[in-house]
Amino acid sequence: MNTQALPRPDEGFTARLGMWVFLASEVMFFGGIFVAYGYGRSHWPQGFAEAGRHTHVAIGTLNTALLLTSSAIVAFAAACARHPPARRWTARLLWLTASLGMAFVALKGVEYAKEWHEQLVPGAGFALATPGAQLFYMLYFFATGLHALHLAIGIGLVGALAWGSGRRRAWADGEAVEMSALYWHFVDIVWIFLYPLIYLLGRHA
Amino acid sequence: MSDSEFRRHGLRLLAAWAALIVLMLLSLGSAWLPLGLGNVVLGVAIAATKAGIVAALFMGLAREPALLRLVGGFALGTLLLLIGLSGIDYATRPAAPAAYQGSTR
Amino acid sequence: MWLFLIPSIPSVLGNFLIPLMIGARDLAFPRLNLASWYLYLAGGALVLAALASGGVDTGWTFYTPYSTLFSNSSVVLTLLGVLVVGFSSILTGLNFIVTVHQLRAPGLGWFKLPLFVWAHYATSIILVLATPVLAITTLLVVAEHLWHIGVFDPQYGGDPLLFQHLFWFYSHPAVYIMILPAMGVASEIIPCFARKPIFGYRFMAYAILGIASIGFLVWGHHMFVSGQSLAASMVFSLLSFVVAIPSAIKVFNWTATLYKGSIHLAAPMLYALGFVGLFTIGGLTGLFLAALALDVHLTDTYFVVSHFHYIMVGGSVMAYFGALHFWWPKATGRLYPEMWARVAAVLIFVGFNGTFFPQYLLGVEGMPRRYHSYPEHFQVLHMLSSAGAVLLALGYLLPLVYFGWSLRAGARAGPNPFDARGLEWQAGSPPPTHNFDQPPRIPEQVYAYDPNAAPEAGR
Numbered sequence: 001m002n003t004q005a006l007p008r009p010d011e012g013f014t015a016r017l018g019m020w021v022f023l024a025s026e027v028m029f030f031g032g033i034f035v036a037y038g039y040g041r042s043h044w045p046q047g048f049a050e051a052g053r054h055t056h057v058a059i060g061t062l063n064t065a066l067l068l069t070s071s072a073i074v075a076f077a078a079a080c081a082r083h084p085p086a087r088r089w090t091a092r093l094l095w096l097t098a099s100l101g102m103a104f105v106a107l108k109g110v111e112y113a114k115e116w117h118e119q120l121v122p123g124a125g126f127a128l129a130t131p132g133a134q135l136f137y138m139l140y141f142f143a144t145g146l147h148a149l150h151l152a153i154g155i156g157l158v159g160a161l162a163w164g165s166g167r168r169r170a171w172a173d174g175e176a177v178e179m180s181a182l183y184w185h186f187v188d189i190v191w192i193f194l195y196p197l198i199y200l201l202g203r204h205a
Numbered sequence: 206m207s208d209s210e211f212r213r214h215g216l217r218l219l220a221a222w223a224a225l226i227v228l229m230l231l232s233l234g235s236a237w238l239p240l241g242l243g244n245v246v247l248g249v250a251i252a253a254t255k256a257g258i259v260a261a262l263f264m265g266l267a268r269e270p271a272l273l274r275l276v277g278g279f280a281l282g283t284l285l286l287l288i289g290l291s292g293i294d295y296a297t298r299p300a301a302p303a304a305y306q307g308s309t310r
Numbered sequence: 311m312w313l314f315l316i317p318s319i320p321s322v323l324g325n326f327l328i329p330l331m332i333g334a335r336d337l338a339f340p341r342l343n344l345a346s347w348y349l350y351l352a353g354g355a356l357v358l359a360a361l362a363s364g365g366v367d368t369g370w371t372f373y374t375p376y377s378t379l380f381s382n383s384s385v386v387l388t389l390l391g392v393l394v395v396g397f398s399s400i401l402t403g404l405n406f407i408v409t410v411h412q413l414r415a416p417g418l419g420w421f422k423l424p425l426f427v428w429a430h431y432a433t434s435i436i437l438v439l440a441t442p443v444l445a446i447t448t449l450l451v452v453a454e455h456l457w458h459i460g461v462f463d464p465q466y467g468g469d470p471l472l473f474q475h476l477f478w479f480y481s482h483p484a485v486y487i488m489i490l491p492a493m494g495v496a497s498e499i500i501p502c503f504a505r506k507p508i509f510g511y512r513f514m515a516y517a518i519l520g521i522a523s524i525g526f527l528v529w530g531h532h533m534f535v536s537g538q539s540l541a542a543s544m545v546f547s548l549l550s551f552v553v554a555i556p557s558a559i560k561v562f563n564w565t566a567t568l569y570k571g572s573i574h575l576a577a578p579m580l581y582a583l584g585f586v587g588l589f590t591i592g593g594l595t596g597l598f599l600a601a602l603a604l605d606v607h608l609t610d611t612y613f614v615v616s617h618f619h620y621i622m623v624g625g626s627v628m629a630y631f632g633a634l635h636f637w638w639p640k641a642t643g644r645l646y647p648e649m650w651a652r653v654a655a656v657l658i659f660v661g662f663n664g665t666f667f668p669q670y671l672l673g674v675e676g677m678p679r680r681y682h683s684y685p686e687h688f689q690v691l692h693m694l695s696s697a698g699a700v701l702l703a704l705g706y707l708l709p710l711v712y713f714g715w716s717l718r719a720g721a722r723a724g725p726n727p728f729d730a731r732g733l734e735w736q737a738g739s740p741p742p743t744h745n746f747d748q749p750p751r752i753p754e755q756v757y758a759y760d761p762n763a764a765p766e767a768g769r
Contacts, residue, residue, distance in 0.1 A: 017272065017407075017412065021276055024276050024279065024439065025439065027283075027284055028280065029443070031446075032287075032446035032447060032476050034284075034288065040468075044467045047467065068226060069222065071225075076215060079215065079218070122459065134466050139461065182264055185263050189259055193252045196248030196249065196251065197249075204236065204238060279439065280439065283439045293545055294471070297540070303464065306464060
């Protein structure tokens with residue numbers, strides 16, 4: 001088959017291009033939520049401010065720090081996977097990344113439980129009366145829930161690669177680690193934007 | 206990559222991480238300053254900077270061929286288009302909240 | 311819409327032809343492509359389940375607050391089906407983009423690519439950037455319908471129009487997903503059967519990109535009477551006029567390609583010519599609708615229905631049939647019967663106009679869309695339309711019969727029965743799994759047709 005003679009394109013770049021195109025679609029996916037938020041905040045500034053005051057900024061900030069750190073760790077893991085002398089560290093770093101992600105999800109669960117008890121879950125009996133406050137929490141639960149779902153997928157991917165990398169499986173190579181790292185960074189970027197919009201409004205008054 | 210390149214890359218990642226944490230604390234602190242509209246502008250600006258650091262250094266966009274930056278740019282541009290053009294409607298539509306929606310502003 | 315018009319040309323033909331046209335063995339991510347197909351089946355099954363459980367009464371547009379607060383029909387099931395099918399189309403777009411960038415044969419620069427490939431590349435950009443907005447919108451509607459997460463509910467301060475902004479941000483570019491591949495098809499068929507290179511190749515490529523990009527700027531023209539601000543409506547109206555310009559350039563260039571060509575009215579050519587004419591009529595009526603004052607009268611009437619059917623059926627579906635005929639020998643290795651194919655093409659053209667031209671008149675007269683009862687003086691036009699539809703149906707059934715027949719008893723086709731240019735014609739009919747037995751020869755010029763050359767070799 002003479003088609004074997006055709007020069008093969010750089011397969012690593014092809015995969016990265018594919019992942020970036022996918023991330024572009026994810027940007028537009030989460031983007032719709034930011035449009036809704038922009039509408040809500042500009043039309044109901046007092047309601048959003050009051051709602052924002054009731055968010056748990058300590059948990060939110062700690063979670064942000066966890067996710068930023070996990071991003072740095074997974075980036076380092078990807079570098080290790082491509083540097084033969086450091087390759088044995090890849091699995092451990094990936095496990096660490098997944099653990100930080102799981103810590104994030106656990107803290108989120110604690111936060112949701114607190115909000116449930118404080119009657120900040122939208123529905124009958126919602127605690128805040130200012131118009132727009134309930135809209136804020138609707139967007140909050142929707143956005144953070146969707147983010148947590150994406151993070152869970154990331155944890156699964158990174159965890160699987162941690163396992164495979166530890167056992168020197170062929171599919172857990174540097175390229176796969178790099179792909180999942182790109183995805184992880186994207187999930188981090190979404191949270192980077194959610195953080196100030198959820199936790200840092202209405203703080204001065 | 207070589208050992209020295211690997212070390213340099215590692216240090217770059219560490220510096221990026223430090224910058225991200227500092228920016229996060231900056232953002233947190235600035236929330237308590239009475240800046241009005243400036244709060245959200247500053248918050249988003251700092252977030253954009255952090256996202257830029259993650260994209261350029263963690264995701265390697267600074268070192269990759271231009272095509273990948275183009276892909277990222279198109280995504281961001283399209284999102285800004287969605288926000289901006291729908292914003293024209295929201296900015297110019299007269300607001301007339303109904304009584305059952307409670308008091309406004 | 312999502313199960314046929316969006317995937318028809320890209321998925322049925324693009325998947326097959328794009329690797330062939332660029333001299334590649336397969337798409338960049340073959341297994342992702344298969345996943346795309348399974349997602350399409352799953353989404354389709356969900357939609358069929360929704361239809362079986364009573365369907366939806368919201369219309370395909372799912373406007374809030376009816377879809378979120380008041381409808382008791384299968385809204386959630388349908389929207390989940392749409393979500394899954396949408397994801398399928400995003401993956402197809404991703405695959406095409408990476409394939410065109412990375413897998414072109416050596417020597418095949420961008421400006422040697424067939425316009426079919428350009429068209430699918432631009433379509434893929436729209437698929438990747440616009441469809442996710444539909445995805446998040448469907449999730450928001452489902453969330454509001456099921457759990458009262460009322461982003462679109464005024465009771466909580468939400469805005470029903472927010473739904474329309476998000477929905478139409480996807481759904482307008484979606485119509486360009488439906489027409490750009492059809493334009494790509496026309497640009498392949500017309501040069502072949504006029505034996506002339508396409509007129510203005512670069513402008514055609516730029517126009518494709520222009521349609522795709524400006525197409526993202528006009529969605530508010532679906533919302534002129536919805537309560538959108540006048541300022542925004544004026545902006546969208548102006549931009550909607552602008553988006554017609556690249557389409558017009560393409561129509562001029564197809565026409566100019568015919569000039570002094572050596573025209574063969576084979577079946578694919580009949581479909582392609584029908585496409586150009588009917589797309590032009592549909593496109594012109596779009597300009598009427600883009601004018602704010604006119605739209606107040608024409609919106610939600612049969613005028614709109616006829617406008618988009620001229621483009622989607624008179625345009626896209628005719629191009630789809632033209633493409634099926636043009637590449638049938640390549641894909642199946644069999645020839646279809648030319649006479650019956652021409653009969654079907656003419657029948658479809660006549661039936662189509664019979665069905666939809668009366669609907670323009672109905673619309674101008676004030677007949678609303680989505681109404682099932684109407685005053686007596688609309689009766690004649692409705693009957694004419696229905697009669698046309700019968701002819702149209704016969705025209706669509708005919709190819710089903712003779713294509714099926716050709717698979718068993720049609721004459722065997724060689725690699726290039728139409729003496730066409732393009733790399734796909736250098737592969738066998740049908741091509742082997744690896745597409746090319748030898749690396750294809752890259753021509754000096756794309757569309758290297760000569761109207762004065764000797765007539766083409768036998769089929």
